[in-house]
Amino acid sequence: MLSTVPLPRPRPGWHHLPEVTTEAVAARLAEAGPAVRHLRVFADPGRSAPLPGSLTAPAPSLTALHDAAYLVLQRAYDDLGAAGSSIVVLLLGAFDGGAPHPYTGLFSGLLKTAHLERADALGYALFTSTTDPVRAVARAEEESAAERTFPVVFDLDGVRSGYRLTEEPNDLTGGAPAVLGRDSVVVVAGGARGITAEVVKAVAEHFRPRLYVLGSNALDTYPPETFTGNDEEFAARRAGYIKAELAKRDGRTVADINRAFDRLINARDARRNLERMAEHSGADRVTYLACDMRDAAAVDAAIGRVLAEQGGIDLLVNAAGLQRSGLIKDKSFAEFTSIRDLKVDAYRNLKRALRAAPPRLWCNFGSLLGYFGQLGEADYAAANDFLAAAAVHQSATTATEEFTIGWTLWEGVGMGANELTKAYYERAGSYSGMAIAEGVQHFVQELHAPVRRPSVVHLGEAEEATVEKFYPGYLIAAPAPAAAPGFYLRRLVSRDAGSVVFECPFDLHTDGYLRHHTVRGEATLPGTFVTELAAEAARYLVPGKKVIAFEDLRFEHFLRVYRDVRSGPRRIRAELDGTPGETTVVRVLITEDVVAPGGRVLIRDRVHFRARVVLADAFPAAPRWEAWESGAETPVPDPYHQPGAPVSLTGPFVSTTDTRIHPKGKRARYAPDLPAGDPVWPRFTVPCVLLDGLARVGVLDLVDGHLVPVAAPLSIRRIDLYEETSDHALATAGEVIDLYATPPGFDLAAEQISNRFVAARPDGRMLLQMKDLRATLIGYIDARTGEAVPADRAGREAARP
Known part of the structure; x- marks a missing residue:
């Protein structure tokens, strides 16, 4: 340890x-x-x-x-x-x-x-x-x-x-006000070469700001002939340069001298890029400052000069960095620390120098390798992931508008200009090689994004394939607006034109809310939550349509999640029922394999739930519900909220209040109490906690004057939705929602079922309604004592003279 x-x-x-x-x-x-x-x-x-x-x-x-x-x-x-x-x-x-x-x-x-x-x-x-x-x-x-x-x-x-990636188009075709102009001050750390120079040249061309470029190569120390002749001619000087330097016998090796010549080539590249910037911003408006970003005093001096001359900075681009691939077992400790520390020290030194005058925008150049890791990139991944985490933290806790772009490989520049690196990734098919023009466009779009995210990565088809190889199912499990897999669709198993299969492993970390919904002490998924699973699967199969109804819901086996016993993932199958049209129907089946301790499959695809999902282009108009007059009503405690109930609800599932029996039926008020900041509930798309509370309203009854039934659903013939909402949205809005169930009495277990459940706003507009719910009686709660009473014992007590 x-x-x-x-x-x-x-x-x-x-x-x-x-x-x-x-x-x-x-x-x-x-x-x-x-x-x-x-x-x-x-x-x-x-x-x-x-x-x-x-x-x-x-x-x-x-x-x-x-x-x-x-x-x-x-x-x-x-x-x-x-x-x-x-x-x-x-x-x-x-x-x-x-x-x-x-x-x-x-x-x-x-x-x-x-x-x-x-x-x-x-x-x-x-x-x-x-x-x-x-x-x-x-x-x-x-x-x-x-x-x-x-x-x-x-x-x-x-x-x-955990972190998830959400696909978010950044379309600026409608136009956006320019965030930079000729009066803007832009500082770029590590901006004279590579992808950063390409970006800064584009910024100079389009916005013509005052530019300060910080680089490690002291360009004014080279002799004038360094910058003469074309690149081919200059490259031909390498052999003569090595011979001349070796003749000095100062202890340098051929490798040392080769690296020195590489710095000459880099200096030429940097000077040429600075000249291109000056063509647009002006020869006196581009300043190059030699600065070792690892040296806090040097960074203080460089930034101090900018602030003294300009008073402030509009955009800081932090792009200092080195990259040399090598597996952990092969890379020297000195190389590991030098690559990691350049990015980390540069960030800290810039933060220190700018602590009293933060820039209006702070952009870190990170890497896709930081978000996902990569073989041979322990140092580079660590440093870039630090930049991403820092931007997330700063955006959440300070007024600084900071973001980190996780770049992929660019074609012919930066890492993409290194022939060995380029050849390695091309053979592996790992990265797509983003064109320079595309990379520049992405940067300009990030500057002008209507909502600027603190951590952004760019993925092409090759990158997505690499991520799937590294972390199977990760991208599929992430929500995406175009066809959002959703909270329960955690791993795509198969897909064709008419069907899709997902796996959903349940556990009490991801699904910790189930600790508040137990059946005989075990965490259990509420039956009404099948609406969320089914809606997510149906929308994935038929994107762009609204879920307006559920039909023929069947609850065949409890879906329990045990604390100390691991179970296999549940499968969610969705299949088109008929031909898609204005109204489309999708059949959904939720199953699991029952497996013996030794791994042998005892029952394959045992069914938990079945449902049919009805989708359309728009919701039907909401019917009106006429509120019942107040009068001879009998308050009845919700039996599921009693600590001794065989089906016990706590926390967010204590969602109803003012439960009572009315001559026309039963009624209550929806009172959602979802934990603030909980990451789960905002991802739900169906108000399934409301549906759970609404179903419980139908159970309200007094047997023998004091026994309140506790039941579990077996089936629901139909649920109609009249708007797109969720428990999180309803809780945030805080509007009063009344719940009604008819007829009076406990008919849920009768041979012939005919009942109706309605959730309505104060003006009578229905949010949704449910029809013909059948349930099985589990037991009773004594309204006088709160104690649980088994169903058979209650029958014997009721038969006494």
Whole structure:
């Protein structure tokens, strides 16, 4: 275990490293024995890197932990790749202001790459808000048994979540006010070459701002002949240059001199790019400042000059960076730290220099490799994921408008100009090679986006295929506006023109709300939630239409989610029923395989739920409901809210109030109480908590004057919807919704069913209505005592004289 959390006293097998070096880590691992099969990285960034200070100054203990983790991964590379091994990162106190701590990105980038390179090991990172080490370790142990399509998981106040990508078109065809102009001041760190220079040249052409370009190459130190002749002629000088430099006998190797000549070529490229910028902004309006972005004093001086001359900055582009591929086992520690630290130090130094005068817009150039990791990119992924996490945190907790663009490979420039890198990715088919014009267009669109997201990536077909190879089902499980898979459609199994199959693994982290809905003590999906599952599947199959009704719903087996027993995923099958038209019907089936402990399938595709979903272009007009006059009403407690009920509801499922019996039937008021900030409820598209409460209103009755039935649904003939809404939307709006059920009495289990349930607004407009619900009686609650009474015992008591 590697840790920065202070411990009361050392324990056997734990070692303190006064200094993190390759030799020190190797020595400690040698003491641990012949094989290191499990790595645990444990820290509290809130204590090790307190904010905001750690964004403007080094965080030495957390950086040292990151170093040590890399060195252990490198030294124990083979053992940590064996089956049965594991790599786990646990950061507690990992949230600040409700957003992940920026340094979570440093560790998630490393973990994702290690996860890809050591694919046979169990690998994941858990970032939790708790600061209690015992609770944090318990959560990490629970997470080890959870289903994941992505190896990074967040736990904020007990709510398990993860990052998802949402496809968001950024169409500016309608026009948008320019965010830059001739009076704007733009500062670009690392902007004289590569993709950044291409972007800045376009900015100069279109907006003509005052430009300051910061680069590591001191261009004014080169002799004038460096910048003469064409590129081909200059490249031909390499052999003569090497020969002349070797003759100086100053100890440099051929490799050293080759790199020096490469810097000459880079200097020529930078000078040419600066001249192109000056052609548009003006020769006296483009200033190049030589600046080592890793040097805080140098960055202070450069930014200080800009602020002294201009007073402020409109756009800062932070694009400093290096990239050299190499697997963890092969890359030297010095190279790892130099690549990682350039981006991290540049960001911190810029934050420090601009702490009193932040720019109007702050754009970090990150990488797709940071979001997903990549073989051979542990340092680059860690640094870029840090930039993405920092932008998310700053956008959430400060007034700074900051965003990080996760670029893919550009064609012929930047990483794409390196022939070895380009050839490697072309052979692998990993990245599509974005054209320069397309990349420039994406940048300009991000500047002018109506809603600017703090973390953005660009995916083409090749990138999507790579992500699917790395993390099967991850992109499919992410919501997308065009054909949103939805909350329950977590892994696409198959798809054709007329059908689709998804898998949905349930667990009490992702589906923690089910802890509040139990049947005989076990977390159980409410029957009415089949409407959400079915609606999501139907809309995926028939995008662009509204779900206006559900027909022939059948509830055949409880869908339970056990705390300590893992079960296989449920399958959600959707199939067109007939030919699509103005009204389209989709059949939906939710099943699971019943599997013996040894893995043998006992029952294949046992059915939980069936339903037919009706879709159309628009909702029908809402009928009107005439409110019942107040009068001879009898208050009746909702039996499901009693602690002894066989079906017990707490938390968000306590959704009704003022339950009572009326001469015409039963009635209540919908009172949603959804947790603020809960990430689950905003993703639902059907008001299924309302439907659950509405069904319970139909159960209200008094048997023998004091027994209230508790029942479970068996079927519903039809549910009609008259608008697109959800429990989250209704709770946010706060409008009064009344619930009605007819006829009087408890007829849900009768042989012939004829009942009606309505949810209506105060003016009588119906939100929805439900017809012909059949249920099975489970038991009773004694309204006088709140105690549960079995169904057969109640019958015997009612028969007494």
